[in-house]
Amino acid sequence: MSHQNPTATIFGGTGFVGRQIVRELASRGFTVKIATRAPESAYFLKPCGTVGQIVPLAVNYADPESIARALSNTDIAVNCIGILYEKRRGAFNRMHTELAGKIAHTAKNQGVQRFVHISALGVDQAHSRYARTKLAGEQAVLDAFPTATILRPGVIFGPDDHFFNKFAELSRYLPALPLIGGGKTRLQPVYIGDVADAAIAAIEKPAKDVQGHIFELGGPDIVTFRDIYEKMFAATGRRRRLVSLPFALAKIDAFFLGLIPGEPLLTCDQVETLKTDSIVTEGRPGLAELGITPHGMDAVLPIYLERFCEGGHHESLSEKPA
Numbered sequence: 001m002s003h004q005n006p007t008a009t010i011f012g013g014t015g016f017v018g019r020q021i022v023r024e025l026a027s028r029g030f031t032v033k034i035a036t037r038a039p040e041s042a043y044f045l046k047p048c049g050t051v052g053q054i055v056p057l058a059v060n061y062a063d064p065e066s067i068a069r070a071l072s073n074t075d076i077a078v079n080c081i082g083i084l085y086e087k088r089r090g091a092f093n094r095m096h097t098e099l100a101g102k103i104a105h106t107a108k109n110q111g112v113q114r115f116v117h118i119s120a121l122g123v124d125q126a127h128s129r130y131a132r133t134k135l136a137g138e139q140a141v142l143d144a145f146p147t148a149t150i151l152r153p154g155v156i157f158g159p160d161d162h163f164f165n166k167f168a169e170l171s172r173y174l175p176a177l178p179l180i181g182g183g184k185t186r187l188q189p190v191y192i193g194d195v196a197d198a199a200i201a202a203i204e205k206p207a208k209d210v211q212g213h214i215f216e217l218g219g220p221d222i223v224t225f226r227d228i229y230e231k232m233f234a235a236t237g238r239r240r241r242l243v244s245l246p247f248a249l250a251k252i253d254a255f256f257l258g259l260i261p262g263e264p265l266l267t268c269d270q271v272e273t274l275k276t277d278s279i280v281t282e283g284r285p286g287l288a289e290l291g292i293t294p295h296g297m298d299a300v301l302p303i304y305l306e307r308f309c310e311g312g313h314h315e316s317l318s319e320k321p322a
Contacts, residue, residue, distance in 0.1 A: 008203075009033040009071050009112075011059075011103055012080030014042050016160060017118055017153075020196040021078055023048045028200070035059040035070040061099055064106065071103075071110040076203050078116045079103050079141070082134070084162065085267045096133035101140030108145045114211070115148040116202045117141045118195075121188065121216055122278035123152065128269045131276075138214070147211035149202040151195070154218045154278050157297060158192030159304040167229070168236055168308040170265075176241040180250045180266075183226035183242065186277040188218030191295040194287060201290040210290075217287055218280040219294045225274070231297055235305040247271055 008025050012018040013034035025032050026049035034042040034056045042056035060066040071077060081103075083095050100117060107115050123134040141148050157164055170177060198217055202210045223231070226242065233239045245253070254266040280286055287294050 005029060005031055006075040007031045007033065007073060008076040008078065009035055009057075009074045010078045010080065011035045011070075012082065012118075013045070015080055015082075016158075016162065016192065017156065017195055018078075018080035019045055020158075020192050021080065021199050022054065024196045024200050025076075025203075026053055030076070031055065033057050033070060033074065035067075037061070061102075064102070067103060067106045068110060071107050071112060074107070074110065074112050076114050076116070077103070077107045077112045078118070078199060078203075080118045082118065082120070084130070085264055085269070086129070092129050092133040093136075096130075096137040097140055100137035101144055104141040104148060105144035112145075114203055114207075115141070115145045116199050117148055117150050118199070119150055119152045121152045121154040121190075121218060121280065122273075122276055126273050126276040126278075128272040130269055130273055142212070147207070149210045149212075150214040151198055151202065152214060152216045153195045153198075154188040154190045154216075154280070156192050156195055157189045158300065161192065163189075164228075164232055164301060164305060166265075168232055168238075168305055171232070171236065171238045171240050172308065174240065176243045177229060178245040178250065178253075179226060179229075179242050180245050180271060180274050181225075181247045182244045183224055183229070185225050185274045186222055186279050187225065187228065188222050188279040189228075189297060190217045190219045190287075191297075191300055194219070194292055194294050197292050198287060198290050201292065205290070213285060215286055215290060216280040216284045220296045221298075222279055223297075231301060232305065235301040236308040237310060238308065247275060 008030045010018055010022055013022050022032050022045050032054050036042050039056035039058050046054045057070050059070045079100055086092055104115055119138050120134050123131040138150050155163055250271045251268045254268045254271050257266050258264045
C-alpha cells in the first residue's frame with residue numbers, strides 16, 4: 001500500500017454487500033470512503049470505525065470529475081453497485097455496464113492499486129437483461145483495469161437479505177407460495193460474510209493470485225427453488241402450500257405486479273433469469289482458492305429467520321456464525 005493507513009473507496013457501500021465490506025475494511029484499519037449520491041445515507045456506518053475512519057462522500061455519477069475526486073489518494077477501490085430491477089428501461093445498462101466501466105477507468109487513471117468488482121454468478125449463462133448487462137460490466141471493467149478482480153456471488157443470504165427475508169415475510173400472509181418453472185432451477189446460495197471475506201482476500205492476497213481473475217462464489221449447498229422453500233419452512237416453522245407456476249404464466253403475473261408502485265415482488269426479467277441454473281462452474285476458482293471455508297444455509301438461516309417464527313423475536317443481526 002502507498003502509506004501506513006491504506007484508503008479504500010467503496011461504491012455502493014450502503015448496500016447489502018457494500019456495508020459488510022465497509023465493516024471488514026474498517027476492522028483492518030483502512031480509512032474507508034463511501035461514495036454515494038446521498039452521504040447521509042451512509043452515516044449509520046460511521047460507528048463501524050474510529051472517529052474519521054468512515055468517510056461518506058457525495059458523488060455525482062454523471063460527473064467524471066466527481067468520481068475522480070472520490071478516487072483520489074485511494075489505494076483500493078471496490079464497486080458493489082447493482083440493481084435488481086429497472087425503474088426505467090436502460091437502467092441495468094447504465095448502472096451495471098456504463099458506470100462500472102467509468103469507475104474502473106477513473107480508478108486506473110487515479111493510480112488505484114487494486115480494483116474489486118462485484119458481479120453475479122451465472123451471468124455468462126443467463127439471457128436476462130440483468131445478466132447481459134452484468135457480463136458486459138465485467139468486460140468494461142477488465143478493459144479499463146486489466147488487473148481487476150471479478151467476484152461472482154450466487155444468491156446471497158444473511159441478515160437483511162432480499163431473498164429469504166422476502167419469502168419468509170410473504171409466508172406470514174399468503175397461504176401458498178409460487179414455484180416458478182416448477183421450482184427446478186438450481187441455485188448455490190452464498191453467505192454474505194463469505195462474500196465480504198472474498199473481497200478482503202482479493203485485496204490482501206498476493207497480486208499474482210487474484211489480479212485479473214474471475215472467482216465464482218457459491219456456498220456448500222446446491223439446491224432447487226423447492227429446496228429453498230423447504231429450508232425456509234424448517235427455519236421458521238411456517239409451512240405453506242407450494243404452487244407450480246410455468247415460466248410463461250409467471251411472466252404474465254410479473255407484468256401486472258410491475259404495475260404496482262414500489263419495489264416489485266417479481267419482474268419479467270427475474271423470471272427470465274430463473275430459467276438458467278446459478279451454480280459455480282466446475283474448475284472455476286472460487287472461495288477455496290481465496291482461502292475461505294463457506295458457511296452452509298442450515299447454520300445461518302435459523303439465526304435471522306427466527307423472527308418469522310410463531311412467537312419469534314428479533315435477535316442481533318450483526319454477528320457472524322462461527
